[in-house]
Every structure is written in C-alpha cells, then in structure tokens.
Amino acid sequence: MNGGMNWRAAAWLGVRYAVAIVALVVFLFPLYWLAVTAMKTPEEVLTYPPVWWPAAPQFKSFAILFERETLWVIANSLIVAVLSTALAVSLGTISAYALARSGLGGRFFAAWAVASRLVPPVLLALLAVLAFGRFGWAGSLVTLVTVLTIFNLPYVMWMMRGYFRDVPIALEETALVAGLTRRQLPVMVAWPIVRGGVFATTAFTFVLAWNELAFALVLAGDSAMTLPVLLAEIGTQPEARGGVAALCLVAVAPVLVALIFMHGRLARTLSLGLVRD
Amino acid sequence: MANVSISGLTKSVGRARVLKNIDLAIQDGEFVVVVGPSGSGKSMLLRTLAGLETADAGTIAFDGEPVNDLMPRDRNVALVPQAPVLFPTLSVFENIAFGLRTRGLARAEITKRVERAGALVDLPARLSRPVRGLTAGECQKVAVAQSIARDALVHLFDEPLSRLDNARREPMRAALKQLHQEKRMTIVYVTQNHMEAMNLADRIVLLRDGAVEQQGTPVELFERPASRFVAGFFGALKMNFLTGTIARNEAGPAVRLANGGMSVPLPPNRLPQSMADGTSVFLGLRPEHMARAVRVSPPDGTMRYEAKIELLQPTGPRVCATFRMGEEPVVAELQAHDVSAPGETVAIDINLKRATLFDAETEKTLSPEGAVA
Structure with missing residues (x-):
C-alpha cells in the first residue's frame, strides 16, 4: 500500500519533470537558434535543411x-x-x-x-x-x-x-x-x-x-x-x-x-x- | 485622559440621519459603554469622535477644547475599529508600536509598552512574528494592544471582543476592566452585547436610530428603564410584556389583560393619578422578579398565581418556566428544584412592586407622578 503510493508519487514527479523539460526546450529554442545563427557562416545560415550546429563556430x-x-x-x-x-x-x-x-x-x-x-x-x-x-x-x-x-x-x-x-x-x-x-x-x-x-x-x-x-x-x-x-x-x-x-x-x-x-x-x-x- | 463633551452632534450619510442631536458628557476616567442594535449609530459616533468622520452639526470638546476641526492625529485618540486591519508588512510588535513611533517615543519606552500591552491581550510569543496568518480574533487582540499601548486622551473601542471565541472573550473583558481600574483612562466602548455593557460600564448609553434612548448606570437601566425598548434590550432573560388596560376597582388599581380578561392588581401609588381607566398599557414583568411561593400568604405588593407549567428550559442552577397568564405566555426564572416536569401546577409569587408599566402608544415608561423614570 505504502510502496504503491511511493511508486505513484515517483511517477507523477517523472511526468512533471518530463513536461517541464519539454516546455524548457520549446521556450529556449529561439534563444538557441539566435546563438547558433550568429555563430554560423553566411552560407550555413542560408542552407536548407538547416544546420543545427555550425561546423566551425565563428564570431565574425x-x-x-x-x-x-x-x-x-x-x-x-x-x-x-x-x-x-x-x-x-x-x-x-x-x-x-x-x-x-x-x-x-x-x-x-x-x-x-x-x-x-x-x-x-x-x-x-x-x-x-x-x-x-x-x-x-x-x-x-x-x-x-x-x-x-x-x-x-x-x-x-x-x-x-x-x-x-x-x-x-x-x-x-x-x-x-x-x-x-x-x-x-x-x-x-x-x-x-x-x-x-x-x-x-x-x-x-x-x-x-x-x-x-x-x-x-x-x-x-x-x-x-x-x-x-x-x-x-x-x-x-x-x-x-x-x-x-x-x-x-x-x-x-x-x-x-x-x-x-x-x-x-x-x-x-x-x-x-x-x-x- | 480627558473629559469629553458632545453637544447637538448630528451626522447624515446620504439621506439617512445616522446621528440625531446627541448630547453626552463623559467624565475624565469614565468607562462609558455605548450599546444599541446594529444600525443605531454606535460606530458612527466613535468614528466621529476619532475624527474619521466630520459632523454635520454640533460640537465635540476634549477638556473643554473643541476638536471638531482637528485631524485624528491632533485629537490624540486611540481607536480599535470594528474590523481591524493590520499593517501586513510589519511584525506584530511593529504593529503595536506604530502609534508610539509616530509620536516619537524613546526606543526603550516603546519596547516596554508594547511588551506590556502584548502580555495584557495574551499574545505572549507572537510579538516578533509577521501578522500574516493571524486569526481574526488575534488581529483584534493586536488592535486592542495597539490602543492600550498609547497614552491617548480618549480610548475608543468598537466591538473589540466580537471576533474572539467565548473562552477568550471573558478573560479579555476582565483584563480590560482591570486595566481601566488601574489606569482610569477615559473609555468609550461600543458593543451590541448587553451583558458586556452591564459588565464593563460605569455608565451605559443606549442608542436607538441615532438618538440617545437612555443613559445611566447599568443598574438604573436595568431597574428603571425609560421605555419598553430599554427594558427589552437589557437583561439576560427577556422581560415579559403583557398587553392590557388600566382598570381601577375597589381593591385599587389593576391591569386587565387583553387576552383572557385576567386582572393583575398593582401596588398602591404605582399609577400616575391622572391616568384614566381604559388606557392601553404594557405590563413589564422580569422573569427574575418571580419566584415559587414559600410563605403562607404572598408578601405585600406580590401577586400569587397558580401557574400551569407548559415548558421548562433549565439553565443549570435555575430553570426558565413558561406558563400562561390569561392567554399570554410568561417566562419565570425559578430554582431548578422548584418544578420537576411540564404539566405541574406551581404557585408563583410575582413581585409587582418591581413591575414596569409602559404606555402602549408611546412605549414610554409610566411612573407614579407621570414623570419619566
């Protein structure tokens, strides 16, 4: 009985963390995208499909x-x-x-x-x-x-x-x-x-x-x-x-x-x- | 501490006249309790004294100095409002100290006074805590402490114990009275509770619809009410009011009850000479002024009545017994052992020397020479 309650509490906590992490990713994505775009070469910026991480990050x-x-x-x-x-x-x-x-x-x-x-x-x-x-x-x-x-x-x-x-x-x-x-x-x-x-x-x-x-x-x-x-x-x-x-x-x-x-x-x-x- | 004189005080809110031409003289160090039903103007009277409301007419003077045009701070009054609100960002200590700090008292003096006031209202370990989470009753205690920590000319209390539960109310009431006996502050105390008024007051002022119905010592208001309203307001048990007419017969004056035609003889000199037979009256009998007959014949001014008991409501050592005089139900307060079960017939002596007669039309008390009691 008690163990069951603990298992449930743990599962609930897991669900809450999962939702929080998904939300975090969604909301932080634009910031991430700004940062990588700034570090790409002009060619990388315009290619499709997009480059997720520049081959050689540069700060020009x-x-x-x-x-x-x-x-x-x-x-x-x-x-x-x-x-x-x-x-x-x-x-x-x-x-x-x-x-x-x-x-x-x-x-x-x-x-x-x-x-x-x-x-x-x-x-x-x-x-x-x-x-x-x-x-x-x-x-x-x-x-x-x-x-x-x-x-x-x-x-x-x-x-x-x-x-x-x-x-x-x-x-x-x-x-x-x-x-x-x-x-x-x-x-x-x-x-x-x-x-x-x-x-x-x-x-x-x-x-x-x-x-x-x-x-x-x-x-x-x-x-x-x-x-x-x-x-x-x-x-x-x-x-x-x-x-x-x-x-x-x-x-x-x-x-x-x-x-x-x-x-x-x-x-x-x-x-x-x-x-x- | 100061004496307070109020004359012709009048105040309207919108079209409603809340205070009507109030005259009141409060002695230095007097404990005056203002009572009345809700809406009778009690709170407005206090707020006007405090300077939170402006009077339309009349004057308020402290020690002979008119204060009508003074701001609350310059009147130097303390007020416990009906629904106290505390400073939410301050601790209990700082809430009590607020009025002392604004008046620039020394720090050590403030600490001393706050601790003393806090102890008096029984908030011992709470002083350093934030006020968040206090119950309504505790807020009220803090507000009382706020007031008694100060050296105000007049202390105004607006139902300061109303939010305490019964167990806490009694000791606080006693503590306030004790404090007054020691310090002799001038207190104007508002309550709806007639027992609280009787307990605390040097003098009671009964307000009705914004006017003073009667003022006097607790005993005066209880024993010599000026009107049916006053008589009905005071007393742990409600006074019995019997409708009837004056009927003089060979045995002397009497009241013939309207329901059932029974005749209640009045003691000699109880009626104004000028009062005509047939005048409609209320006969007021207090339950406390009736007792089970013990002597062979009833004492002077007492009417013996064979009462068939219909309802018994024990109060512990005593019992309230309901019976009928004519058709009208009457309650008597008897000893618990006087009567054992409803349906019994008990001889009850009704002390008519302490009965009160009211004019049915004006509801004013009829006293022997036609003067107001």
Whole structure:
C-alpha cells in the first residue's frame, strides 16, 4: 500500500519533470537558434535543411555590435526605455493613488486604459509626428521619450490603481488615528504594500518601451534610432542574418533580466495576503 | 485622559440621519459603554469622535477644547475599529508600536509598552512574528494592544471582543476592566452585547436610530428603564410584556389583560393619578422578579398565581418556566428544584412592586407622578 503510493508519487514527479523539460526546450529554442545563427557562416545560415550546429563556430557576426553606429543605437534604446519607464511609472503611480482613493475614473477606467492600445500604434505615431512636427520637435530622443511616456502612462495607472485599491482604507484610517498626516499615508502605508507591484509594473513597462517599434520608427529619425528600428532595417537583408541574430541576442538580454526580476516580485505581490476579515 | 463633551452632534450619510442631536458628557476616567442594535449609530459616533468622520452639526470638546476641526492625529485618540486591519508588512510588535513611533517615543519606552500591552491581550510569543496568518480574533487582540499601548486622551473601542471565541472573550473583558481600574483612562466602548455593557460600564448609553434612548448606570437601566425598548434590550432573560388596560376597582388599581380578561392588581401609588381607566398599557414583568411561593400568604405588593407549567428550559442552577397568564405566555426564572416536569401546577409569587408599566402608544415608561423614570 505504502510502496504503491511511493511508486505513484515517483511517477507523477517523472511526468512533471518530463513536461517541464519539454516546455524548457520549446521556450529556449529561439534563444538557441539566435546563438547558433550568429555563430554560423553566411552560407550555413542560408542552407536548407538547416544546420543545427555550425561546423566551425565563428564570431565574425558579433563584430556589428562594436561598430560605432550600433553602440549609438543601443545607447539610444537604453536612454529611451529607462527614461520613459521612469517617467511613466513615477507619474502613473502618483496618479493611480489619487484615482484609487478619489474614485475618479469610475468603473470604465480599465476600458479607457486599454482603449489606447486598441488603436494601431502607427496611427498614433503619425498623429504624434503631426503634433510634434509643428513645434519642430520630431526626430529627437526627447520627443520619443515624451511620446512613449504618454503612451505607457495609462497602462501604469491601470496596474497601479489595482494595487492601490487593495490597500484597505481601514488601514489608512488606523494610521491616521495612530498619528500620521494624510500626506504621509501614500509613503508610510501604501508604499510598503504596493512596492512589489511597482517593481513588476516597472519591469513590464521597461519591456514595452525597449521593444517599441512604431513610434521609434516614425518619430525618432536616424539621429535617434533605436534597436528595434535598426533590426527592422537590416533584418530584410539575407546576408546580414548573422549580425541580426547577434543584435537580437543583445536586444533580448534586458528583457530576460526584466522578466526574471519581475517573476520573483510578481509572485511575492500575488502571495502578499492582506490581513482582513 | 480627558473629559469629553458632545453637544447637538448630528451626522447624515446620504439621506439617512445616522446621528440625531446627541448630547453626552463623559467624565475624565469614565468607562462609558455605548450599546444599541446594529444600525443605531454606535460606530458612527466613535468614528466621529476619532475624527474619521466630520459632523454635520454640533460640537465635540476634549477638556473643554473643541476638536471638531482637528485631524485624528491632533485629537490624540486611540481607536480599535470594528474590523481591524493590520499593517501586513510589519511584525506584530511593529504593529503595536506604530502609534508610539509616530509620536516619537524613546526606543526603550516603546519596547516596554508594547511588551506590556502584548502580555495584557495574551499574545505572549507572537510579538516578533509577521501578522500574516493571524486569526481574526488575534488581529483584534493586536488592535486592542495597539490602543492600550498609547497614552491617548480618549480610548475608543468598537466591538473589540466580537471576533474572539467565548473562552477568550471573558478573560479579555476582565483584563480590560482591570486595566481601566488601574489606569482610569477615559473609555468609550461600543458593543451590541448587553451583558458586556452591564459588565464593563460605569455608565451605559443606549442608542436607538441615532438618538440617545437612555443613559445611566447599568443598574438604573436595568431597574428603571425609560421605555419598553430599554427594558427589552437589557437583561439576560427577556422581560415579559403583557398587553392590557388600566382598570381601577375597589381593591385599587389593576391591569386587565387583553387576552383572557385576567386582572393583575398593582401596588398602591404605582399609577400616575391622572391616568384614566381604559388606557392601553404594557405590563413589564422580569422573569427574575418571580419566584415559587414559600410563605403562607404572598408578601405585600406580590401577586400569587397558580401557574400551569407548559415548558421548562433549565439553565443549570435555575430553570426558565413558561406558563400562561390569561392567554399570554410568561417566562419565570425559578430554582431548578422548584418544578420537576411540564404539566405541574406551581404557585408563583410575582413581585409587582418591581413591575414596569409602559404606555402602549408611546412605549414610554409610566411612573407614579407621570414623570419619566
């Protein structure tokens, strides 16, 4: 009886591991493919059936990463993603607290926040070009940062409004009676509770901004080119595939870091059971 | 610690008037218990005192200083809310210490007070633990500790024992009363439980629909209720209310019961002189004011009644016996050995000197000179 149970448990564990390994292979395959493609010769890249492992791995394709122009593009991408994320998260979090506590925005706030994502980004980007072009601001990093901040703001507000709503008003009342002023409430009461949510939202917003193509393509111009734009441009040239793969690896890296970071935080946020009735 | 004076306090939520012109003077060091059914405005009264709600009209003053426009922190009150919520990222210790840290107490003093408060609410080894996983009752204890660790002018408690199980409630109640006897804090304590009110209060304030129905010592409210509502609210056993009319006969004033036509004689001077015969009344008889007849003839002001027992509900040393006067069921509290089985007929002495008469229309108590009791 007991032995039977152990056998079953072992079998179950085996099944779970098998599924996990299959999933791992499926999800890691693109990364593997990027890495081998970057290490192939141009001929190997284009042969069919595909070469699973290059005969003589070579690293010539990675040279593109160290070209002056590429470094500028990576720097642009970092500046745009970091600045617009910082702005969107800080402004969005502050507004979300006000929204959560005042009830402004009402029941349809979520729909409104999502609506900005329903329109094709290129359309918004073209409108932004018209608007910023009037002031002669099109084609600069400042413009791109501004537009991306505005574009990601509703998402941040929506996410953070949800986190703030989970902070019970009764807790703030307890803090008021215990001796805090109203102004201290967001920092002293809400922040420790929503902190995990802010980190998760930051990570996700960063990924959105880092990968953003439409605005960057239309608004930034050559002087403020970002990584997704560069990839879109050279990605169509078959002989450049090795270099594209190398660039893609660089492009994926921060996203992976952000997601790993978010995973831990998000799990913690979700499991943070508030003490209430 | 401070005295609290409330005058003309009025508060509406939407169209509902939750507090109606409340006047209340609470002495420094007094333990005032506010009772009433749910929805009577008890919690709103506490929240208004704490400064979490703004009064529409009226004034609240601590030691003569109006506090209406002060924020909660500047009123220096402590409040245990009805459904306490703790800071989820802090330990039990830090939750209790929260209100002490915000007021800048020295670290050693904070530790001393938190440990003392924690011991009083019987949370001995829990202090360093996170609050996650505490039961509702334990959360309530932490909230009580939060409050009693502080030196507030007024301590406000909103049903602080409601989430404890019976076994834990009694010792906590005793501990609170003990603490009050030692420290003489000014306490306003809300409960729905009339026994808790009787146990704890120096003075009870009974709220009904947002207005003060009666206030006084526990004994006053029990023995001299101002209305049928008050009489029905207090007492471990429900008061019997018999419907009838005033009927004076040659033997003196009496109440003729509506169902069955039986006549219950009243002691002399029990009725207002002006009260006309035929006035509709309720006759209020407490089960505790009835006993099995032992003397040959009933004592003065007592009516002897041959009761045919229909139902027996033992409570241990005593038994609640249901019988009928006329058609109406009446409950008497007898000694357990007074009656052995339903169907028996027992002579019961009903102490009418302690009976209460209520005007059937206003439901107010009728006292001899027509004055309110």
